[in-house]
Each structure stands twice: as C-alpha cells, then as structure tokens.
Amino acid sequence: MPHGVKCSVDSCHFWRNGNRCSADHINVVSYTEERARTSEEVACKTFRPSEDL
Numbered sequence: 450m451p452h453g454v455k456c457s458v459d460s461c462h463f464w465r466n467g468n469r470c471s472a473d474h475i476n477v478v479s480y481t482e483e484r485a486r487t488s489e490e491v492a493c494k495t496f497r498p499s500e501d502l
Contacts, residue, residue, distance in 0.1 A: 462500065475495045476493070
C-alpha cells in the first residue's frame with residue numbers, strides 16, 4: 450500500500466498499528482449512480498472484518 454494511506458477502522462483485517470492500511474489495493478464505490486461529490490457518498494469495498502472479532 451502506498452505510504453500515507455490511513456485507516457481508522459481497527460476492526461478491519463488490513464488495519465495495522467499507527468492506523469496504517471496493509472491492503473494491496475483499495476476499492477472505493479459510489480452509493481449513488483451519480484458522480485460522488487463528498488466522502489459520505491462513497492464506501493470502501495476493501496473492508497474485511499478482522500479475524501480477531
């Protein structure tokens with residue numbers, strides 16, 4: 450993952466200490482069929498629950 454990609458969701462399988470994301474890629478999708486204009490209109494589809502849960 451590129452340096453500086455942060456993740457504050459500590460229940461994600463790819464979360465690492467220091468709020469770092471260790472995923473090989475990030476897939477972001479829009480909630481609507483229109484062009485997203487704010488971060489609230491998109492979701493990270495890369496999320497996978499941590500095995501620790």
